[in-house]
Amino acid sequence: MTATAALDRAGSAGLQARVSRYILVSLALLAALVIHLSLNSTLTLADQWSLILGRAPETFEDFQFIYAALPRVVLAMLVGAVMALVGSLLQQVTQNPLLSPMTLGASSGAWLALVCVSIWAPELKGSWGAWFAMGGALVSVVIVLLIAGRSGLGGLPVILAGMATHILMGAIATTLVLLNQYATETLFIWGAGDLTQTDWTWVTWLLPKLSIALLVLLVAPRPLTLLRLGDAGAGARGLSTGPIIAVLLLLSLWLVASAITAVGVISFIGLITPNIARALGARTARDELHFSLLLGAVLLLLTDSVAVQASSWFPDLVPSGTAAALVGAPALIWFARRKLSARDQTALQLPEGAARVGRRVWLLAPATLVVLVLLTLCFKPDAFAWTQPWAALRWPSELVLSLRWPRVLTAACAGVGMAVAGLILQRLIRNPLASPDILGMSAGATLALVLYTVFVGGSIHEAGPVLAFAGSGGVLALLLLLGRRTHYAPGIMILVGISLGALIEAIVHFVLAKGSDQAFAILGWLSGSTYRVSDTKALLFAGGTVALFLLALTTSRWLTLISAGDHVALARGLNTGRARLVLLILACALCALVTAIMGPIAFVGLLAPHVATLMGARKVWPQLWLAPLAGMVLMIFSDWLGWALLYPKQMPAGTIAAILGGSYFIFLLTRRRLG
Amino acid sequence: MVVRTLLRVSALCVGFLAAFQALAVTVTDGRGEHTFDTVPKRVVSISWAMTEDVLELGVEPVGVADIEGYNTWVVRPAVPEGVADVGKRTEPSIEKLAELEPDVIILSNGQEGLVEKLERIAPVLFFDAFSEEHDNAEAARQIYLELAKLFDKQALAKKKLAAMEDQFADLKARLHAHFGETLPNVTGIRFFNEAVALVFGANSTVQAALQNIGIEPAMPVPESQWGFAQRKITELSQIQEGILLYFKPAPGVEKLFASPLWQAMPVARASRVAAVESTWSYGGALSVGYLAQAMAEALLTIPSQ
Numbered sequence: 001m002t003a004t005a006a007l008d009r010a011g012s013a014g015l016q017a018r019v020s021r022y023i024l025v026s027l028a029l030l031a032a033l034v035i036h037l038s039l040n041s042t043l044t045l046a047d048q049w050s051l052i053l054g055r056a057p058e059t060f061e062d063f064q065f066i067y068a069a070l071p072r073v074v075l076a077m078l079v080g081a082v083m084a085l086v087g088s089l090l091q092q093v094t095q096n097p098l099l100s101p102m103t104l105g106a107s108s109g110a111w112l113a114l115v116c117v118s119i120w121a122p123e124l125k126g127s128w129g130a131w132f133a134m135g136g137a138l139v140s141v142v143i144v145l146l147i148a149g150r151s152g153l154g155g156l157p158v159i160l161a162g163m164a165t166h167i168l169m170g171a172i173a174t175t176l177v178l179l180n181q182y183a184t185e186t187l188f189i190w191g192a193g194d195l196t197q198t199d200w201t202w203v204t205w206l207l208p209k210l211s212i213a214l215l216v217l218l219v220a221p222r223p224l225t226l227l228r229l230g231d232a233g234a235g236a237r238g239l240s241t242g243p244i245i246a247v248l249l250l251l252s253l254w255l256v257a258s259a260i261t262a263v264g265v266i267s268f269i270g271l272i273t274p275n276i277a278r279a280l281g282a283r284t285a286r287d288e289l290h291f292s293l294l295l296g297a298v299l300l301l302l303t304d305s306v307a308v309q310a311s312s313w314f315p316d317l318v319p320s321g322t323a324a325a326l327v328g329a330p331a332l333i334w335f336a337r338r339k340l341s342a343r344d345q346t347a348l349q350l351p352e353g354a355a356r357v358g359r360r361v362w363l364l365a366p367a368t369l370v371v372l373v374l375l376t377l378c379f380k381p382d383a384f385a386w387t388q389p390w391a392a393l394r395w396p397s398e399l400v401l402s403l404r405w406p407r408v409l410t411a412a413c414a415g416v417g418m419a420v421a422g423l424i425l426q427r428l429i430r431n432p433l434a435s436p437d438i439l440g441m442s443a444g445a446t447l448a449l450v451l452y453t454v455f456v457g458g459s460i461h462e463a464g465p466v467l468a469f470a471g472s473g474g475v476l477a478l479l480l481l482l483g484r485r486t487h488y489a490p491g492i493m494i495l496v497g498i499s500l501g502a503l504i505e506a507i508v509h510f511v512l513a514k515g516s517d518q519a520f521a522i523l524g525w526l527s528g529s530t531y532r533v534s535d536t537k538a539l540l541f542a543g544g545t546v547a548l549f550l551l552a553l554t555t556s557r558w559l560t561l562i563s564a565g566d567h568v569a570l571a572r573g574l575n576t577g578r579a580r581l582v583l584l585i586l587a588c589a590l591c592a593l594v595t596a597i598m599g600p601i602a603f604v605g606l607l608a609p610h611v612a613t614l615m616g617a618r619k620v621w622p623q624l625w626l627a628p629l630a631g632m633v634l635m636i637f638s639d640w641l642g643w644a645l646l647y648p649k650q651m652p653a654g655t656i657a658a659i660l661g662g663s664y665f666i667f668l669l670t671r672r673r674l675g
Numbered sequence: 676m677v678v679r680t681l682l683r684v685s686a687l688c689v690g691f692l693a694a695f696q697a698l699a700v701t702v703t704d705g706r707g708e709h710t711f712d713t714v715p716k717r718v719v720s721i722s723w724a725m726t727e728d729v730l731e732l733g734v735e736p737v738g739v740a741d742i743e744g745y746n747t748w749v750v751r752p753a754v755p756e757g758v759a760d761v762g763k764r765t766e767p768s769i770e771k772l773a774e775l776e777p778d779v780i781i782l783s784n785g786q787e788g789l790v791e792k793l794e795r796i797a798p799v800l801f802f803d804a805f806s807e808e809h810d811n812a813e814a815a816r817q818i819y820l821e822l823a824k825l826f827d828k829q830a831l832a833k834k835k836l837a838a839m840e841d842q843f844a845d846l847k848a849r850l851h852a853h854f855g856e857t858l859p860n861v862t863g864i865r866f867f868n869e870a871v872a873l874v875f876g877a878n879s880t881v882q883a884a885l886q887n888i889g890i891e892p893a894m895p896v897p898e899s900q901w902g903f904a905q906r907k908i909t910e911l912s913q914i915q916e917g918i919l920l921y922f923k924p925a926p927g928v929e930k931l932f933a934s935p936l937w938q939a940m941p942v943a944r945a946s947r948v949a950a951v952e953s954t955w956s957y958g959g960a961l962s963v964g965y966l967a968q969a970m971a972e973a974l975l976t977i978p979s980q
Binding site: 057060062063064066067068122125178179181182185186189190194196197198199201311315316317380382397399400402403404513514520521524529531532534647648649650 | 744747748760761762763765766767768769770771773785788789791792795796867868869870871897899904905906907908909912926930931934935936937939940941
């Protein structure tokens with residue numbers, strides 16, 4: 001009796017809380033609407049109201065309100081609501097609080113598709129561009145889902161697959177943009193995500209496509225609730241969730257692709273909103289969907305208000321996507337810092353390799369390197385013919401040699417630096433997924449350098465290593481702060497990497513959208529080129545790399561002990577806390593050095609230690625020698641390929657390495673088994 | 676007799692010396708003075724604006740960066756057949772450059788970092804053509820004259836510049852004949868998409884070209900390195916009296932022009948909008964003339980009030 005009364009009371013209290021929560025968010029929506037409209041229109045509220053009620057527009061300000069301010073508000077609400085709804089749906093289906101259209105790589109697919117159309121079929125872009133973007137978004141998300149597989153949806157694998165696809169497609173798109181600077185110029189505003197409107201076209205285009213959301217709202221709650229009981233529980237209730245979930249996923253893909261097509265890349269809203277909704281007390285599946293929907297509209301309206309206001313402060317337009325990323329990146333780290341604890345110890349099963357390093361490997365690996373270096377120095381691309389491949393090989397003139405060696409040396413050092421940093425991190429976190437680019441260390445250095453050139457001015461090639469160290473160091477401090485409690489679980493670290501990556505992308509797109517040449521310099525630098533490294537810089541780089549490499553060799557005992565487990569290390573008298581810190585700083589220094597000299601290099605830090613393991617280097621000492629060798633070979637080969645493939649046009653080594661490494665990473669993910 | 680011969684010989688020597696003196700030439704670029712012993716014959720130009728200047732001086736370069744892009748965007752003067760492509764403007768191929776054995780390599784904005792590298796191949800001239808610190812149009816003229824000095828084409832350069840001045844005067848006269856005593860204010864833009872445009876303002880070659888034909892800007896855009904700012908289309912409503920010119924290609928513009936918002940714009944209501952034939956707006960000294968010509972032709976299509 002008393003128990004039922006208590007339950008009743010609890011139920012009504014819960015209901016009350018829910019009702020007041022919805023009232024509050026509705027009020028917030030109204031407030032956000034008023035704020036946005038008053039920022040984006042010069043009319044008084046009374047005038048605005050009379051226009052909404054149907055007064056015929058007369059002045060330009062009237063027209064501006066009806067055809068620019070109002071559609072923008074409606075679009076912001078629609079897109080925000082849909083992104084949040086899809087985010088909530090994805091997160092509930094997968095029980096993964098980090099899933100969103102952004103982490104599934106939808107935007108990069110659309111971006112790549114648009115870049116391709118603008119370059120190869122510009123006449124189609126006007127009328128069919130939207131459909132290409134949609135197709136690209138759909139294809140990339142499907143690829144990511146396929147890579148992750150059903151078992152990978154709940155954890156890190158799907159996020160990693162999304163990130164790998166994102167980097168891979170982004171690298172391809174960047175290469176195309178760099179080769180076709182002006183043809184792609186007008187895309188950048190879309191890439192930066194802008195909500196500026198001049199009529200109701202996009203609203204009327206989007207509205208029918210988004211009406212499916214109503215269906216999702218109606219159908220989704222029941223299977224989602226059952227899903228919370230687990231697959232077995234749902235099966236016991238006579239409901240096979242599989243097909244329904246598959247249909248729901250397809251519908252949400254459609255929603256996301258339409259929204260991205262209309263407004264461009266606006267990240268984070270779909271990722272954060274459901275997390276905020278849960279933090280504010282949304283419990284049931286239906287509640288979370290509905291509340292996220294409303295909250296998403298409010299959040300995007302407010303972020304877009306920031307963009308509108310900022311545009312009036314700066315000489316150039318500030319796109320909504322930039323504002324969203326600036327607000328979203330820190331919020332994401334804040335909200336997810338507790339969610340990713342030791343639970344996410346997803347490990348990848350590396351492909352089986354040799355048990356130990358054979359004598360042949362010790363001979364062949366350095367020989368490969370020597371042959372590759374000779375090939376790089378002696379190859380003459382314009383003398384190459386398939387019938388006589390040897391004709392392209394000749395000893396270079398002294399001048400060419402003096403101009404080429406800094407490139408080769410830089411590529412080699414970058415390979416060594418990233419390989420050693422990756423190896424240290426993989427051993428330290430005991431996860432083969434760790435790598436400085438994935439954990440955000442490269443991103444920290446990159447962000448520092450990009451921010452410097454954008455706001456202080458000057459060439460990004462001139463900005464020094466000190467800044468890069470500061471950036472990497474900042475991320476390191478953040479990782480240490482967040483990681484201590486989570487025992488350095490890779491999840492939080494990867495999250496930092498993703499957030500910073502998205503932030504950098506938003507800022508770069510903002511600069512690109514301004515349409516100045518500075519942006520292309522930054523883009524070129526971001527793709528990691530060896531071209532501009534001077535002799536002195538290359539020599540200094542080599543010196544620094546060798547010093548850090550020797551330092552890494554001295555830590556091999558620590559690495560062995562730590563990778564055996566903390567208890568083993570402690571039993572052997574190692575101060576694991578201090579060793580960890582020293583090793584992390586070492587990895588950070590390597591990464592900052594590479595980034596400062598050459599720009600961010602993706603995937604090499606991940607790939608090289610794996611290749612070493614495959615060749616049989618299971619112990620630290622041989623891996624410390626073989627991984628840098630592998631890194632050198634990969635980077636020199638990428639540099640050579642980028643130089644020779646489209647000669648005399650050059651493609652940056654970093655992009656080629658990202659495409660090669662990204663493909664390997666995706667291959668690795670597809671054959672993952674949960675550890 | 677002996678004296679006369681001696682005199683002749685010494686006169687010859689003086690003549691030789693003078694000739695030699697005339698061959699040596701000193702030019703000033705963004706980094707300082709550079710002396711060339713002879714007029715450079717084999718020229719490589721990495722920047723499009725410099726390529727344009729070199730071609731306008733009647734010099735055929737041996738190598739140019741990104742010829743395909745130049746022919747698409749800069750268009751005139753065309754790069755002659757047989758000129759080698761040395762790759763991208765940001766990262767020209769060093770091997771290709773070395774092979775061409777140039778006497779001089781000419782760089783400008785965006786290629787600052789290349790000077791040290793390319794100097795090993797040949798003397799490098801770096802011109803700071805676009806900067807917030809100076810008047811871009813005046814700088815373009817100076818650079819053109821410096822290059823003329825380098826290639827010993829000063830007479831041609833002066834002739835072409837004078838012809839451009841005449842062209843300005845001619846265009847101005849035609850505009851006055853069309854619009855009467857006072858010319859309308861004009862602003863040039865490039866549409867990015869249906870919602871955003873690049874507006875050319877102070878220190879842009881577009882505004883310089885307009886000023887040369889006696890026209891003032893219709894809306895203020897603060898001075899900057901390249902002289903443009905990105906603006907929402909709705910901000911073009913600032914132009915109350917003046918004329919709006921937009922550069923082709925402008926994809927999707929028909930749709931924008933049909934929209935009620937555009938039709939409510941003061942310039943659209945007064946039908947004071949015209950399209951300008953595709954013209955490169957970040958070029959060298961003589962591109963100001965092309966710009967003025969193209970824009971004047973567009974302006975003449977607008978009926979006077």
